[in-house]
Amino acid sequence: MAAAVGAAEILRLRLSAHRIENPSGVELSVVDVTRQLFALQGQDFIQGGWALGVRAPGSRLSDLIAALDAGTIVRSAPFRGTLFFLPAEELRWVLGVTAPRTIAGSATRQRQLGLDEAILDRARAATIAALQGGKALARDEYFALLRSIDIDPSAQRGYHVIWHLAQTGLICWGPASGTQQALVLLDEWVSTSRDLSGDEALRELALRYFTGHGPATLRDFAWWAKLTLASARTGLALAADDLVELEHGGESYWASAREIDLASGRRRSTAVHALPGFDEYLLGYTDRSLPLDDEHFARIVPGSNGIFLPMIVAGGRIVGTWRRAEKSGGVTVTPDAFGDLTTRETAAFALSRDAFARFRTS
Template sequence: MPRVPPPPALPTSISLLRIVAQGLVPATSAPTPHEAVRRQLAMQGQLFGSSLDAIAARTRQTSTDGVRAAFNHRELMRSWPMRGTIHVTTAEDHHWLRVALDNRRAAFKHRAETEFGVDEKLLKQAADIAFELIGEYGAVSRRTLVNEWARRGVVPADPHAAGAGHLRRSLIIWLHADGLLVQGPLQGNEPLLVDARTLPDATTGPGHSGRGSKAPTGNPAALAEIARRYATSHGPVTAADLARWSGLSKTVALRALRDAVSAADSPGASAFDGSHMVPLLRMSGAQLLRMAHAVAGGRQPAEAPAGEFVLRADLADLLAQSLPAARRTMLLPAFDELHIGYQDRSCLTDAAGETLLSPSKNGMFRPMLVDRGRVVAALADGQLVWADGQPASKRLERATQLAINRAARD
């Protein structure tokens, strides 16, 4: 079969628009860590320290200490509400988001049942022990819980026994995915486990039902809200971007994005939680490139990307007001949403840059230095590794030091 040519790379002007939408400039940054996470709906939380930095970067005049306080006040939670990766959400969004996307975890649950023997009896034993410890201490560490499971025979006492590690992890994830446990207040750098049943339940979510669905369409009101928040905080995005971020199929993601545009454009529209609903736009690739070029300039590709893009309606104006801030040099943490929050991130970096950020291609990412909307270096073991072997200019050297100093203050 003939080789299908890759799609055209997105221009850097799209990256600048995304930087603004992401809240990484003063005009769009959030007043509190809680609001920063609410706007994004869910933020990657695989490396907890990195997620603290990512939230702080999107919050006005707040260091990671402010983000820690939000966890300790139980405003922010860490769990597996979507896909197979841990994310940070607000307490209010945790359950309805988890339920709306529950049918996307069927493969994980099937494997836990068939390969590791997780059944309802075992889950109940594990949950009862967790609630007992939480009732006694208020919050417990993962190690304390697993050790108690081992003492009572729920998991093998020998952590190196065949399948022991997978069983422990499967129980932890399943209890989170079922809305029984969640991670909140901190002990040092570790979020402790608390009872998720104390959080606002799924019926407080969009559509006031919170019900999941075995059908691939799910709860339309909840999926539209997921798409709306994603497009507002990440746009310009496509259905493929939303599908990768949320775990939805592309067909469902496209429908959810179109529903989100309709909902946000309705007269007098307001979000289910009373927050401001920013109108959204649908644009073809050609329309988007013309708009982005008019605001940010730069070289444009000869061929426009296919598909439909969704973005907040005021994004071009916001970029025009914030162009110097969007172009500034910034050091962003590993797993930052500006990078991993998209299927197509060619506006931010190329194939060589992807290798620079994840040299082992094992799903682990390095912190990144972004300058004028492009990845120019990665941070490895405390040292910058430059995309071109060295900084391109004295200006970039000076700007890099300022970015590192800002990150250190946070």
Template sequence: MDIIRARIHHQHLGKEKRTSPANAVAWFGAVQAQDYHAALWGVSLRLSGVTLASLEAEFNNGSFLRTHVLRPTWHFVAPDNVRWMQQATAHRVRLLMAGYDRSFGIDRKFIRRTNTLLEKELRDATYLTREELADRLKRNRVTAEGQKLAHIMMHAELDALICSGPRRGNQFTYALLDERAPVQRPLEKEEALAELAAIYVRSHGPVLLKDFAWWSGLTLKEAGIGLNAAAPGLRHETIGGQEYWSAAGVRSAVPPPPSALLLSVYDEFHIAYKDRSALGGAEYDTTLKSMGNDLTSLLLIDGRIAGTWKRTLGTRKAEITVSRLRRLTANEKKVVRAEGERYGAFAERPCTVTFL
């Protein structure tokens, strides 16, 4: 099995697309989204005919949410999935927050108090920014800013109390989760781990156990419990001496990858794996790290890393600058420019591509 071709197919980066933004986010379980606009571009790559404006409208109406889940960073997540995913993984995020919590004087008693205040301020669809909520907390004798305020908000997210509200201009707001997502029955721990494993494998496979543990934030033991519980719907095979998991019944022969892909920064095709060697090998890992950040916006040619790219989005035009990691042929430059045109259609602006 060609791992990259299979992953491109299962991640819907080829010709087969998801049916809606909400459906695309739900397919992945969660999509890393601390870079909001880049994450929207990443979602758009799994769809046809969507624009930045149309995706923002879907986000604002709550078709998909943005919250801290899996790991201590923002993710897009489907309303139907957010509660049980927090149930399965929030303990791991809290563990990573614990050291800073102690330095800020944050404990469960403190969080119960701030959660009560946040619930009061946000009820009845009162969408407020982080700064506005800091002011409301201060009125109730809770002074917090910077990282302490961020931890207060993260704990409320992990407790399934709050999530994203609609954007107000370029500002993010918070909302009560009960007003943005349906209340559903809680899952037993093993049931939640199995569901998380099944979703991850179907959308990212073939994957290793350590890939699932990395993406989910779980321990290797917890990740193994999830995979074993989901095993009746999965299959595993040895490739290159390692055991890979895929969804049962998937085609062994998959279509060839698109000629060029401009992946978003933190795209699931890159960030979701602990082992990223299939993208180009150790030499590309070394080159990317020497550039200062191996987690960057990648240019793929025929499924393999060929460079990185940056975009400048102006009010009237978009500009993409490609930094090549190898020489590109004239035809390869042509297909990259075509991918740049796709970004221009997404941004609803003419787009030029420059090669460095």
């Protein structure tokens, strides 16, 4: 029978699984973090980078850039058509699970943009010719390539071409230059890949999600990976021997048995963290009500425009937002709490704020 737990316990376990609070105390690298969480949303390069940095204390943006340049971490769009950072060796088999449904769901948008199969095939051939042999193209250079073969990249067409070719496993974002990356051929850039398919791939996907995000529900997993409920249920059933079922509010939550053991004995967190916008701690779930009150959701996504602001997290709860400003003298961070922070919380937030400034500027 599933053990009943409260919301505070779910958040305590999530902080641990996310490695926002590290239960082992072992120092983590940015590569270690991607292997733990499996995939972290990264459409904003700096915010996505800090999602890794906040979980790998002492790391720098230069550590992420080195991992990207080495092809150890890769940035692509394997889930929901959104950019993620993930271990390079995992990308191909994940696309094998998620891309067919994602591509099929893009057919209407593809027609709206006037991109038929003949145009996409032409883009594919030109892309291979331009990139093969270890070459790389920055975004603007790639758009110029599209223009040279009479494909207009304006009005989001160029981005959709990149997205489509990434979904089909032809390209990914490779070497970094500042906060930008160049496009490369996936088969040339990533030399080693795990070979998983079918039920084995569904099992691995479920296990990795619930390990890095648990406790979470079946619907959370299906939404995150953009799977049908039937496929998500199959993956969960195949991974169940390595998972623990918990119950909250009449619903089943699943977490890694190993992660439950790691977090055992740890008290509820009183720490304060400056998490980035788009962080998996909030966006990794379809139900976001446990860490965030509904009345404050509009403060996280002003104007409901899809842009999630950086978050202040205290004791597992989202209690405010923060903004960064970058000037020649460095980075400044300004908090905007939903209510008054205590003196202790203000001091604790300052530590995380300073850690972000070091990560960004070093």
